[in-house]
Amino acid sequence: xxxxxxxxxxxxxxxxxxxxxxxxxxxxxxxNSVPTRAFDTESPRGTLKRFHPDITEIVDMTTxxxxxxIFDTLNAASPSVTVIDVRAGLLSPSLASLRDIGFLDAAKxxxxxxxxxxxxxxxxxxLDEIAETANFMQxxxxxxxxxxxxxxxxxxxxxxxxxxxxxxxKDATELTIPxxxxxxxxxxxxxxxxxxKFVANKGRxxxxxxxxxxxxxxxxxxLSNVWTEFDRIKLTDLVGSxxxxxxxxxx
Amino acid sequence: xxxxxxxxVCSPRPLVGKTxxxxxxxxxxxxxxxxxxxxxxxxxxxxxxxxxxxxTETAEVNNTFGKMALMDRVIVNDGVSKVIDLGFHAFDExxxxxxxxxxxxxAARRGVAPIILFLADSDRLSTAGYAVLERHIPxxxxxxxxxxxxxxxxxxxxxxxxRVLRIAALPTFLKTYIDRLTFSFTGYxxxxxxxxxxxxxWIRRNYISFRELEMSLTLQRS
Numbered sequence: 001x002x003x004x005x006x007x008x009x010x011x012x013x014x015x016x017x018x019x020x021x022x023x024x025x026x027x028x029x030x031x032n033s034v035p036t037r038a039f040d041t042e043s044p045r046g047t048l049k050r051f052h053p054d055i056t057e058i059v060d061m062t063t064x065x066x067x068x069x070i071f072d073t074l075n076a077a078s079p080s081v082t083v084i085d086v087r088a089g090l091l092s093p094s095l096a097s098l099r100d101i102g103f104l105d106a107a108k109x110x111x112x113x114x115x116x117x118x119x120x121x122x123x124x125x126x127l128d129e130i131a132e133t134a135n136f137m138q139x140x141x142x143x144x145x146x147x148x149x150x151x152x153x154x155x156x157x158x159x160x161x162x163x164x165x166x167x168x169x170k171d172a173t174e175l176t177i178p179x180x181x182x183x184x185x186x187x188x189x190x191x192x193x194x195x196x197k198f199v200a201n202k203g204r205x206x207x208x209x210x211x212x213x214x215x216x217x218x219x220x221x222x223l224s225n226v227w228t229e230f231d232r233i234k235l236t237d238l239v240g241s242x243x244x245x246x247x248x249x250x251x
Numbered sequence: 252x253x254x255x256x257x258x259x260v261c262s263p264r265p266l267v268g269k270t271x272x273x274x275x276x277x278x279x280x281x282x283x284x285x286x287x288x289x290x291x292x293x294x295x296x297x298x299x300x301x302x303x304x305x306x307t308e309t310a311e312v313n314n315t316f317g318k319m320a321l322m323d324r325v326i327v328n329d330g331v332s333k334v335i336d337l338g339f340h341a342f343d344e345x346x347x348x349x350x351x352x353x354x355x356x357x358a359a360r361r362g363v364a365p366i367i368l369f370l371a372d373s374d375r376l377s378t379a380g381y382a383v384l385e386r387h388i389p390x391x392x393x394x395x396x397x398x399x400x401x402x403x404x405x406x407x408x409x410x411x412x413x414r415v416l417r418i419a420a421l422p423t424f425l426k427t428y429i430d431r432l433t434f435s436f437t438g439y440x441x442x443x444x445x446x447x448x449x450x451x452x453w454i455r456r457n458y459i460s461f462r463e464l465e466m467s468l469t470l471q472r473s
Binding site: 181182183184212213214215216217218220221 | 316322351
């Protein structure tokens with residue numbers, strides 16, 4: 001039986017695109033026919049749940065009962081991948097909780113596949129989080145996600161600063177999320193549907209929608225670039241699923 | 252299924268005759284079909300809107316809202332032929348956007364037939380622009396316009412391989428005549444009794460070329 005996979009998406013800073021990246025992950029697994037469930041820690045009102053209501057549950061990760069809801073069901077639950085969208089500021093405390101309940105040890109011993117997508121913002125403060133988070137990363141796959149929500153350069157122009165952050169952690173993999181056209185992003189927000197459904201011009205309940213062809217094109221192009229990054233890091237291998245021919249969203 | 256042609260008249264260079272071709276093509280389609288929708292993406296050149304205000308609207312591709320307003324209409328298979336007079340300043344942005352949003356593929360899916368009418372010139376910019384189009388546009392949808400008034404001598408070799416539509420040069424006094432805002436090609440054909448005049452024959456020759464282009468479109472589809 002495949003090992004359960006837990007992917008935590010987080011940052012200690014708000015507005016860097018955690019939920020956006022979580023949404024692209026859910027779409028990616030959906031397109032690759034990987035059964036997935038998600039937890040949204042923006043309790044009580046979850047953004048992720050708005051886009052993926054069928055597979056998302058809102059939880060408060062600071063409570064024991066909700067921690068049980070997520071981690072005690074890992075083996076029992078049929079979906080092989082669990083994506084947790086961690087609320088801003090809660091990444092380090094959440095990882096500390098995972099360490100305390102022995103989850104990180106289980107990952108280290110290979111019982112569970114654990115990956116962290118650390119979304120970086122365009123500030124030194126955001127880069128400082130890397131060192132803090134790295135303390136918990138033994139046994140986990142650590143992805144540093146440069147989310148180009150604006151035209152930030154992530155200090156590439158200052159090699160010393162860049163190296164001191166990005167080369168500090170051994171085995172961390174860098175990932176780039178390109179910028180999505182603002183209007184396209186907003187239109188998907190208004191539609192409140194997964195990116196895949198937006199591209200397919202469908203509404204929440206699979207009904208035909210009437211989204212702009214231009215904006216759908218931009219989303220399709222962007223999503224394809226994001227997925228190319230996921231392919232590059234062999235995300236399907238990580239979750240123990242080979243790529244099965246043409247993906248749903250690429251047909 | 253009927254198809255809706257979308258003619259994109261373009262060049263990365265100014266003053267090569269884009270608006271002249273767009274004008275004449277629009278008038279031809281209006282004469283043939285009784286309807287046409289023309290879009291003027293020119294801010295810095297003689298404007299199609301000035302010549303055909305009844306059938307032309309302005310459009311822009313330098314912002315997302317403008318792109319939506321244009322492309323969401325152009326992609327509709329409504330039986331109304333479209334003509335886009337693409338200004339040289341918008342050349343790169345338009346085709347970059349088309350590539351990104353998958354315009355050609357979606358058009359084929361919907362029964363819309365984009366035809367790129369590329370105004371040839373012998374300079375480096377035109378050669379590079381054409382090379383970009385060749386990479387992204389199927390040969391059946393790419394037509395080189397050899398405007399004799401601009402291309403003096405042989406066409407650049409790379410442009411001579413595909414389909415070429417030739418527009419003969421007019422004497423300067425006739426060129427000045429047709430450049431008047433009040434001039435109508437169809438109006439001239441209807442009003443001028445003497446069909447042997449140079450201008451009469453020039454307009455007819457071009458209309459025949461456009462008709463052949465339309466017919467080849469139908470044949471390709473069938």
